[in-house]
Each structure stands twice: as structure tokens, then as C-alpha cells.
Amino acid sequence: MVRVSLEDLYKEVILDHYRTPRNKGRLDPHDVLLERNNPLCGDEIELFLKFEGDDLQGISFDGKGCSISLASTSMMTEKVQGLSLEDARQVTESIKRMMAGEEEGDMNELGDLVSLKGVVKYPVRIKCALLGWNTLLEGLEEGKPAST
Numbered sequence: 001m002v003r004v005s006l007e008d009l010y011k012e013v014i015l016d017h018y019r020t021p022r023n024k025g026r027l028d029p030h031d032v033l034l035e036r037n038n039p040l041c042g043d044e045i046e047l048f049l050k051f052e053g054d055d056l057q058g059i060s061f062d063g064k065g066c067s068i069s070l071a072s073t074s075m076m077t078e079k080v081q082g083l084s085l086e087d088a089r090q091v092t093e094s095i096k097r098m099m100a101g102e103e104e105g106d107m108n109e110l111g112d113l114v115s116l117k118g119v120v121k122y123p124v125r126i127k128c129a130l131l132g133w134n135t136l137l138e139g140l141e142e143g144k145p146a147s148t
């Protein structure tokens, strides 16, 4: 029996998203387009968001960069698509806490995203992993209803 460590499993998840990114490409129509980059590594992403009421109806991304940044963003789109803006924000905050090495909250809730936890050991990579998430947080701000 081949012994597969948890770390290997995490790497597989990340590689899978890197090789086969989910929700990659332009989203039309969209409400928000944000372009952000991580100069430390050269990662660049474009994030497309489409809102429907208080929900994040659609999300896609495009860009180039290292495997961590692209895989993390791919996983993010899969995770938050269809969530309410508030839930999407909470997932993002959980990820940021996890990447800061803080209390992790409900890890089951995060699913495959837990695989990003291995990145915490490589501080230089944390910015790569959080590029998409920080961009999403900015985008969600623009999704607040104009009137309540």
C-alpha cells in the first residue's frame, strides 16, 4: 500500500486546480472587474463578479502567475459562486485567518481549501495564495446594495 501523506494530497488538489482551472475566462456580463497583481511573484489576475441581489451569482477569473496563486483563485471561484455576499465574505475571512496561522474555525466548512494551509509554511507564498481572495473582498464591497 502506498502511503500518501496529507501534504501530498494537498499538493494534488493544488496541482489539479492549476492544471484545470475552474471558472477561468471572461464573464459576460459582469458587474465588477478588478485587476490586481502580486509584484513579489509576478502573479496577475482579473476577477469578474456578477451580482444578483445579495448573492454572488457569477465569478470568473483570468490571469497568469504561479501555481499557488492560480490554484487558490480557481478554488475560490468554485467555493464562493452562488453564495450570498455575506457568506462569501465570511469564507474569505476564514481563509485569511487560516493563512495568518490563526484560529481556523470550521475546517470542514472550507473543504478543499484546507489544502492551501500547507502554504503557511512558506511566507513568500502567502501573498500568492491570498491574491484572489483579497481581490474578491474588494469586489464584494462594490456589491453592497445601493439602497436598503
Ligand code: ZN
Binding pocket: 038, 041, 042, 043, 065, 066, 067, 068, 069, 128
Ligand atoms: Zn505567486
